[in-house]
Ligand SMILES: [Zn+2]
């Protein structure tokens with residue numbers, strides 16, 4: 380069972396009224412002044428747990444924990460296994476602290492760790508990649524699998540990755556948990572130097588952008604977790620980079636159904652495997668169609684859902700669309716009509732999934748899987764593609780492509 384979403388309490392930057400958010404929320408409306416703002420917090424959002432009211436922020440050290448939610452895959456000869464992860468782990472080597480956040484982040488509302496927040500923010504010493512391998516070891520020991528247990532490859536496709544800071548106070552009585560204002564169990568004396576280097580100025584930059592199109596000033600609608608905003612007036616898509624809206628290349632497939640689902644289409648350079656054209660990809664997948672000459676000239680592109688879904692569905696759609704390779708002839712850079720599902724998976728996660736898709740395509744698997752771990756993948760181009768699906772009963776179907784899914788396999 381995955382725990383409920385973490386909540387964040389924030390004061391509206393326009394009027395100061397309290398606004399309650401969830402961890403993955405990006406777009407919100409202030410209930411008091413009605414301003415609609417987009418939270419531009421970077422790929423890794425930073426939050427902190429509020430200290431006990433009797434303590435002064437200035438006296439406290441804020442120690443980082445990684446928090447990640449998403450799908451973890453391990454690729455075996457027989458099949459690719461997946462589990463949904465929601466886990467935290469200490470990102471600092473400071474002594475005397477619990478190794479995970481436990482349940483406290485669910486029990487109270489967090490705050491946004493913006494630049495101006497007082498206190499000493501400790502720099503994470505556990506890098507993102509190291510955190511993932513540590514998490515994998517935990518996954519393996521929980522699943523009872525032995526070392527790697529024959530897994531050729533593991534990958535994490537993240538929905539949310541955050542750093543959550545918990546406040547502590549080095550005191551004569553031992554290290555104090557500043558949330559509860561009492562020493563940690565078995566606490567010993569810790570000196571400020573034990574926390575290591577602090578975060579540099581500018582590393583916690585957060586901005587709140589009005590949700591209006593930078594090009595034409597039109598209001599941009601969107602759902603709370605939307606990572607991409609669309610302007611229906613001038614047909615542009617925007618995502619946040621470096622604290623501001625930047626244009627994002629996108630197209631929509633014409634015709635078809637009334638619900639548009641977003642997909643990432645990434646072109647990559649692959650080092651360590653011959654995959655220069657769609658013909659190479661067809662050969663890797665042992666496609667039963669005769670290799671057309673035109674395929675030799677077509678760069679291969681990898682597809683991945685840009686919306687949250689169950690891990691198995693994510694994997695299947697990525698493989699299906701990569702093989703189908705819908706052609707751009709029927710697409711235009713226009714905001715699709717009808718219902719538009721929000722982008723809730725970023726292109727970095729799509730890039731993470733390329734290796735998995737290669738594994739899913741490979742026929743026979745045993746020839747290709749041993750190569751995948753050493754392959755280097757570099758992003759060359761990315762684009763968002765909206766495909767129109769028809770809703771019927773509990774299914775969403777794209778008839779022309781022959782792709783369908785159960786609606787309840789989407790995770791809102
Ligand atoms: Zn307000």
Ligand SMILES: [Zn+2]
Pocket residue numbers: 592593594595596597610611612613614615
């Ligand atoms: Zn516009």
